[in-house]
Amino acid sequence: MFATRDIVNALYYLARLMNIFILVRVVFSWVNPNPHSTLVQFIYGVTEPILSPVRNLIHKLGYNGMIDFSPILAILLINMAYSMIVRLVIAL
Numbered sequence: 001m002f003a004t005r006d007i008v009n010a011l012y013y014l015a016r017l018m019n020i021f022i023l024v025r026v027v028f029s030w031v032n033p034n035p036h037s038t039l040v041q042f043i044y045g046v047t048e049p050i051l052s053p054v055r056n057l058i059h060k061l062g063y064n065g066m067i068d069f070s071p072i073l074a075i076l077l078i079n080m081a082y083s084m085i086v087r088l089v090i091a092l
Contacts (some may be wrong), residue, residue: 004089004090004092005045008086008089008090011082011086012082012086015081018047018050019075021043021046022047022071022074022075023075024043025051025071026043026046026071027036027070028043028044034048034061037042047074048057048076050074050078051070051071051074054073054074054077058070066089
């Protein structure tokens with residue numbers, strides 16, 4: 001039904017889009033935008049289900065510092081998941 005190339009391309013764009021959304025959220029934390037803005041609510045709604053578990057994992061590992069490393073770890077995990085899923089799709 002779908003070509004392997006189409007699935008890999010869709011996964012690539014999805015992973016890149018999530019990375020961009022996470023980076024936009026990081027920028028939002030620096031500039032403090034209007035929390036009632038539709039764009040801000042959308043970005044927070046899309047990224048929070050990814051960042052919250054990563055943030056909880058970091059805290060469980062014992063880090064309670066002032067710098068939030070969850071966006072960095074989330075981007076790394078998204079890229080690792082993308083690579084593994086692409087390898088599985090290609091292997092099929």
